[in-house]
Amino acid sequence: MIVDSVIMVDWSGGHDRGATPKRDAIWTCIARAGTAEAPVYHRNRQVAETYLRDTLAAELAAGRRTLAAFDLCFAYPTGFAERLTGTDDPLVLWDWFADRVEDSPAANNRFALAGQINAMFPGTGPFWGNGRPHHDVDHLPRKGRDRAGYGLPEHRATDRAAPGAFSPWQLSGAGAVGGQVIMGFPTLSRLRRHFGPALSVWPFQPPDTPLVLAESYFSLLPTTLLTDHPIRDAAQVALYARAFSALTPSEWDRVLDQDPTPEGWVLGLGHADLLARAARPALTPPPLRNDCFAMPQGAHWTPVDEALAHLRAHLAPITGTETIPLMQAAGRILSVPVTAARSHPPHDNAAVDGYAFAGPLPAGPHTLPLHPGRAAAGQPFSGTVPPGHALRILTGANIPAGTDTVVLQEDTTSSPTHIALHGPLKQRANARRAGEDMGAGDVVLPVRRRLTPADLATLAACGTATVTVHRPLRVGVLSTGNELRAPGQPATHGQIFDANRAMLLSDIAYWGHTPVDLGIAPDDRQTLQNILDDAATRCDAILTSGGASAGDEDHMSALLQGTGSLALWRIAMKPGRPLALGLWQGRPVFGLPGNPVAAQVCALVFAHPALAVLAGGDWPVPQGFDVPAAFTKSKKAGRREYLRARIANGAAEVFGSEGSGRVSGLSWASGLVALPDEAAEIGPGTPVTYLPFGSFGL
CATH class of the missing domain: 3.90.105.10 (Molybdopterin biosynthesis moea protein, domain 2)
Incomplete structure (x- = not known):
């Protein structure tokens, strides 16, 4: 079902409340697609009814399907309507009240009418709560306890299912809803007569008309969702209007899937979680600053740790x-x-099958009489175990009153009336504490x-x-270069298959983000710009490979330069020296090197933690392990080196070639060996830091 507009109505059974907005008055709020207008105050029922009639007429004329939900019972408990009208149809009962209620801004006859209705039933009741001091009303007791013998239930089924719902028979005092019902039925009846077949009443009638009326209850959602409004009633109608109007058609189908009964049902009852999700607006963090990637002036070769620290300090979540x-x-x-x-656990409970008693027990043999009954998980013992007695108990059962210790079944000998066991046994043995x-x-x-x-x-x-x-971070992956072809396409002399896109898209999926395949861009600046423009509408962040340096065909760097956000980092690392960073229409772009090994190493070292922060997570630091080397290498000072490696016989061996185009080495490896920025002489047995691919989220 599609609902375009929702009107929430907080009704009142009292007199005119004056021109200044007040609590315990009539408030309404209209919302569409999760956005609520300002709540409207109505000083009395006459003003409110005119507003509702005019607003529903305007929504009808605009072609919007509208649901108006009232915070009042649409029916009474079974038996009431039939006694008064000869039928259990609640809509006939609405008309019955419309013909008998006298209402003006200053006075109404709800107490007198309730007394007249009580006189139609045996005994005393069902209505109670005469709110007129020093003036008794015939047949209307002042206290609920003074009623008896009237033969009707106190609550409807929907009231029993709604926590905290009050009885519709109460006319005054805290929580009185009876007066709202008596004074609400005539308005509901007149709205039905005015709009005729264009209006239906849920759940008594199928909600397939342009206008639908329904019963609501303003205690389905946690109060923490209320907006900061000085009048709670106004905040409530705004909250519920926003929540219901944000439901999707399929969610409306779930909420309205209720069998019709003469007692009616509260709209949204049983769907509080669904409404709470709809009520919470998606929060969108502020955009990244245009200079978030800019390194301090004068930086030429940037150490890896310094580059990582810069990203960590300048990035923040970008998803709602x-x-x-x-x-x-x-x-x-x-x-x-x-x-x-x-x-958790919610109560003290048994950790084993056995017998519960009050501990401790000293060393030596003991015989305890068995108390009748048992305690089982989900079936707690309702009584109290006498001192010196034991009770049969099963694993997970609540510890019965009068006991605090459990002996393991295998440590006892039992008869129908007694158990025998050996001490010592500490107090609270085999018993889990509540909340431990x-x-x-x-x-x-x-x-x-x-x-x-x-x-x-x-x-x-x-x-x-x-x-x-x-919300999941949507990460686009784009490969650039005229030489690239997708696997499976014909490749001529001078062309290669694109290895980076399949690799990086898989990285994104492993890291828990949503990968978006942006394809291959040729070395054409306008085409690349068009692709980036489209990506900005579909992605939260973008990874590109190739074109990240400063050559004639490095169009990615050139385009980011035009945005004023380009940071062309020269990282002191091998492989993966060039790294272009910037913003495209507010979306962070990570320009990775084109060679597959360099692209993957840069993705693991830089993109993995950066995207985690952009997605709302913590900055992940890869866990390394010191292991002996199974290789020989003489390393110069000035840059960090990452070697493809795997563990064999407890030592790290490295791939035979350090070439960043040898993509097969990534499949051969199970991780990376990170060599420090300083010079190093490494031989078999030299401790090195091994970073398994699992520490990078793969």
Whole structure:
């Protein structure tokens, strides 16, 4: 179902509240596509009804399907409507009240009418709560406890399912909703009569008309989502209007999939998580500064550590956020810390199958009488175990009252009435303490963490149903050069197959981002510009390979130079010396070298941590291991060197060639050996730092 506009209505059963906006009055708010207009205050029901009629008419004329949800019960418990009207149709009951309610801005007859209705039922009730001091109303008790024998349920099924819902029979006092219902039915009836077949009432009628009325309840969402409005009622209508209007057509289908019953149903009940996700607007961080990649003036050859420190200091998350179900959150990055909704374990419980009693027990043999019953996981023992007695208990069961210690079943001999065991046994043996793993309100996982399967288990155990995460980082990968052909295409003399794109796209996927294949760009500046313009609409960041230096055909560097954001880094490393960085229409661009080995090494060393931060995560530092070398090398000072390597017999051996075009060496290797910036003489047994590809997220 498609819903274009949502109007939320906070109704009131009281008198005119004056010209100045006040709490406990009538407030409405209209929203479309997750954006709410300013809440509107209505001083009385007459003003509100005129506004609703005119607004619905305007939405109808504009061709927008509109749902208006009222914070009042649309029906009473089973049996009430039939007693008054001869049918259980709640819409007939609306008309019944419309014919009998007398209402003006200064006075209404809701208490007198409630007393007259009570007189139609046996006993005393069902309405109660005479709100007129010093003036008794016939047949209307002042207290709910004074009612009896009227033969109706206190709540509807939907009220019982909605935490904190009040009885529709209460007319005054804290939480009174009965007055709202009596004074709301006539307005609902007149709206139906005015709009005729263009309007339906959910869930009593199929919501396939241009206008739909529904019952709402302003306690489905956490109060932390309320905006900072001085009047809570205004904040509530804005929140719920925004949440419902942000639902997709398929989500509306889920919310409206409710069997019709004469008692009605609360719109959104059972879908609080869905509404909460819709209510939270996606937050978009500020853009990167145009000079974020600029190194200090005078820098010529930049050491690797200095380049990494510069990126770490100048990059920040660039993706918005969303709230999603926990079951869909694997691999996503937390944008909000998660606190435990419930302790884990929630109660003291048994770690083994056995018998529970009050410990400790001293050394020696003991015989304990068995108390009747048992405790099992999900079936706690409801009584108290007498002193000196034991109770059968199974693993995971709550520790029964009167006990604190569990003896392992295998350490006992039992009969139907007693157990025998040997001490000593410490107090609380084999018993887990409530909250020993996580306590309610504890921060379980911090912001910037990429969620693992183990994390999902941890969060599920403490009651977390949804998490707020960064949206996936969309990373485009573009290869440049006239000489490149895609694998499978004909390649002439002087042309080579593009190895970088397949490699880098796979890197992106392994790192948990969304890869976007931008293809191959020829050595033509206008074509490259067009590709980058398109990429900026589809990607959050862009990796390119080739054209990153300062030669005649290095068009990537030239284009970034034109944006005023180019930083052409000459990194003191081998392989991978040239690195072009800049912004294209606000999107960070990493211009990697064209040779495959250099492109991959630069991607692992620089792009991997940088993209993690841009995606909202922590800066990952690769974990290295000191191992003996199984090779010989004389290294000059002045640059860091990364050698393709693998471990054999506990030592690091390196690929036979250091050429950055020998792509097969990447398949041969299981990691890199990082040689320091200083000069070094390495022989068999010399300690070297080995960085497995797994430490780079591969």
